[in-house]
Amino acid sequence: MGISLKEVSYSYNPKRKGTKYALKNVSLEINERDEMIAIIGESGSGKSTLVSLFNALKIPTLGEANVMGITIKKIRKRKENYNSIRKHVGLVFQFSDYQLFEETVLNDVMFAPMNFGYKKEEAKEIAIKALNLVGIDESFYEKSPFQLSGGEKKIVSIAGILAMEPDILVFDEPTAGLDPETKKKMIELFRVLNRDLHKTVVFITHDMNIVMEYAKRVIVVADRTIKYDGTKEELFLNHLDIVKDAHIDYPDTFIISKMINEKLNKNINQLLESKEELLEELLKDE
Amino acid sequence: MNNFVLGQYVPGNSYLHKLDPRAKIISTIVLMVAIFFFKNVYAILVSLALIIILLLTARLSIIKAIKGLKPLLILSLFVFIFQLLFNRQGDIIYNTKLYFSLTSISAILLITIIYFISLKYLKLKFLWLLVYLSLIFISLKYLSFVELFNPFDLNIYKEGLNTSLFVFFRLITIVFISTLLTLTTKPTDLTLAIEWLFRPLKIFKINPEEIALIITIALRYIPTILDEAYKIMDAQAARGADFKNGSLIKRIKQLVSLLVPMFVISFERSDELADAMLSRNFVPGKPKTRYHILKWNYKDTVALVIVTLFLGGAICLYILP
Numbered sequence: 001m002g003i004s005l006k007e008v009s010y011s012y013n014p015k016r017k018g019t020k021y022a023l024k025n026v027s028l029e030i031n032e033r034d035e036m037i038a039i040i041g042e043s044g045s046g047k048s049t050l051v052s053l054f055n056a057l058k059i060p061t062l063g064e065a066n067v068m069g070i071t072i073k074k075i076r077k078r079k080e081n082y083n084s085i086r087k088h089v090g091l092v093f094q095f096s097d098y099q100l101f102e103e104t105v106l107n108d109v110m111f112a113p114m115n116f117g118y119k120k121e122e123a124k125e126i127a128i129k130a131l132n133l134v135g136i137d138e139s140f141y142e143k144s145p146f147q148l149s150g151g152e153k154k155i156v157s158i159a160g161i162l163a164m165e166p167d168i169l170v171f172d173e174p175t176a177g178l179d180p181e182t183k184k185k186m187i188e189l190f191r192v193l194n195r196d197l198h199k200t201v202v203f204i205t206h207d208m209n210i211v212m213e214y215a216k217r218v219i220v221v222a223d224r225t226i227k228y229d230g231t232k233e234e235l236f237l238n239h240l241d242i243v244k245d246a247h248i249d250y251p252d253t254f255i256i257s258k259m260i261n262e263k264l265n266k267n268i269n270q271l272l273e274s275k276e277e278l279l280e281e282l283l284k285d286e
Numbered sequence: 287m288n289n290f291v292l293g294q295y296v297p298g299n300s301y302l303h304k305l306d307p308r309a310k311i312i313s314t315i316v317l318m319v320a321i322f323f324f325k326n327v328y329a330i331l332v333s334l335a336l337i338i339i340l341l342l343t344a345r346l347s348i349i350k351a352i353k354g355l356k357p358l359l360i361l362s363l364f365v366f367i368f369q370l371l372f373n374r375q376g377d378i379i380y381n382t383k384l385y386f387s388l389t390s391i392s393a394i395l396l397i398t399i400i401y402f403i404s405l406k407y408l409k410l411k412f413l414w415l416l417v418y419l420s421l422i423f424i425s426l427k428y429l430s431f432v433e434l435f436n437p438f439d440l441n442i443y444k445e446g447l448n449t450s451l452f453v454f455f456r457l458i459t460i461v462f463i464s465t466l467l468t469l470t471t472k473p474t475d476l477t478l479a480i481e482w483l484f485r486p487l488k489i490f491k492i493n494p495e496e497i498a499l500i501i502t503i504a505l506r507y508i509p510t511i512l513d514e515a516y517k518i519m520d521a522q523a524a525r526g527a528d529f530k531n532g533s534l535i536k537r538i539k540q541l542v543s544l545l546v547p548m549f550v551i552s553f554e555r556s557d558e559l560a561d562a563m564l565s566r567n568f569v570p571g572k573p574k575t576r577y578h579i580l581k582w583n584y585k586d587t588v589a590l591v592i593v594t595l596f597l598g599g600a601i602c603l604y605i606l607p
């Protein structure tokens with residue numbers, strides 16, 4: 001169960017001759033519970049394409065995906081019904097403009113529960129719960145999603161997926177464009193979902209500090225394929241070539257501890273998850 | 287999506303490509319007018335043949351041209367059948383009895399069911415429709431066992447057949463002519479030409495540049511808006527909307543739920559576009575430097591002379607008894 005891709009390639013215009021694949025020969029396994037995965041890689045490397053394979057929004061051009069026991073494959077016959085996949089795997093789009101479409105914020109968040117057969121009142125309850133979780137208060141409910149600021153749109157679109165109560169939550173750059181405090185709140189919310197509700201959370205980000213602090217597993221996408229899939233420690237310790245080739249930043253803690261080690265001739269662990277831990281380590285060392 | 291009406295342009299180097307778009311637009315209009323002066327089907331067939339020769343000598347694919355017919359095929363088929371059945375002038379050239387019997391009606395039901403089921407799996411839908419209609423005709427004609435009503439006398443009259451062929455081919459010829467234009471002319475050139483042709487409207491204080499701008503933006507945004515529709519469908523699918531199953535009413539509801547955000551988003555986009563243009567110093571109505579300048583060539587004059595002669599010929603045929 002969970003998500004599994006087997007040698008999947010994806011092209012946006014497969015019929016054209018000499019087509020370029022946005023993703024080539026990708027294989028991976030994601031459990032349906034308890035994972036906290038960061039997907040990183042430079043712009044245009046194929047991250048968004050990869051995650052839209054997770055809930056069958058895109059169908060592999062080559063190879064096959066299997067999500068929650070349902071096989072997703074390009075067949076010429078009738079299109080399969082992938083609705084049950086969407087209930088299990090919630091995907092928050094990179095561009096919230098594309099995700100919001102209802103007339104009011106509340107209606108938009110209610111869209112998913114209504115589709116899964118809840119009555120209007122129940123759907124409203126679920127929606128309000130989700131909006132509370134992300135910290136959107138009542139004064140927003142009747143606004144049009146298109147009147148919101150960029151960051152507010154992002155938060156509402158996250159609520160729209162939380163309201164679906166999926167097992168696996170996939171966020172495409174959830175923190176881009178958020179102020180530092182809201183950013184922190186969102187990512188803490190993901191941690192709660194993962195730790196307390198045992199959900200699998202997958203997020204795409206360009207922020208290595210978030211990766212270092214929150215992710216358990218890291219997937220590096222570069223050159224249209226997966227270049228690395230494993231722990232963050234292993235990546236930053238033993239695969240610096242990949243980090244360099246994929247144009248990935250180092251986390252602040254990594255850089256600072258490295259500088260301290262070099263300049264002050266110390267031997268501090270470079271793979272600390274947060275600045276607080278780094279400080280602790282330093283004090284211990286004194 | 288790529289076959290969309292005005293996005294049909296196929297880059298190329300033929301003499302049709304090289305003609306000035308103004309000459310092409312005027313010629314297209316002149317040719318279409320000429321076609322309407324023809325009274326018999328032979329003149330139309332000759333024109334159609336000429337158009338096809340033009341297509342071929344310009345190395346354009348006939349298949350593309352036929353694809354341009356697609357939206358009109360069903361319409362022309364029904365015009366054809368309608369004329370055939372209800373135009374009752376001239377001699378009867380074909381007569382048969384159609385039986386509405388238990389056997390023929392059940393056969394039709396069966397064929398209809400098979401037709402609609404198989405429709406989902408087939409590519410050449412139009413051909414299939416033709417097969418379907420002929421199968422219905424065959425059942426009505428031959429399956430007379432256990433009659434329920436009096437048989438229907440089907441008469442086809444000479445005039446009816448003529449008119450229906452005439453209307454059918456005229457429609458095809460007109461579409462081919464316009465396809466010739468859209469296949470060989472870049473949308474940007476088209477708008478430039480339209481702008482030029484609208485210049486006389488300046489007398490009425492209408493700015494041709496604005497009209498051209500409106501057309502350009504509309505052309506530019508058709509694919510974007512389609513794309514937008516697909517994105518919203520994705521967004522709805524990602525949250526469990528079901529497009530493939532469900533009753534007709536459910537699907538209509540889905541469609542409405544797509545249209546509302548489409549409108550909202552289109553208005554949003556138009557605001558954004560206006561801002562984007564203004565912030566790059568666009569002033570409505572102010573003359574601006576052009577990327578392309580249209581050049582009239584002697585070949586364009588030749589083309590115009592030829593089509594005008596053609597129109598003259600058509601008018602002569604019309605007036606002469």
Ligand SMILES: Nc1ncnc2c1ncn2[C@@H]1O[C@H](COP(=O)(O)OP(=O)(O)OP(=O)(O)O)[C@@H](O)[C@H]1O
Nearest residue numbers: 012013022041042043044045046047048049050094
């Ligand atoms: N709709 C599309 N049509 C054609 N090509 C596309 C489309 N969307 C993306 N691509 C191409 O696919 C490749 C991967 O795009 P993708 O959006 O997955 O990148 P990404 O890693 O998410 O980048 P970013 O960090 O900028 O979001 C890019 O080279 C892009 O040009």
Ligand SMILES: [Mg+2]
Nearest residue numbers: 047048049094
């Ligand atoms: Mg992306």
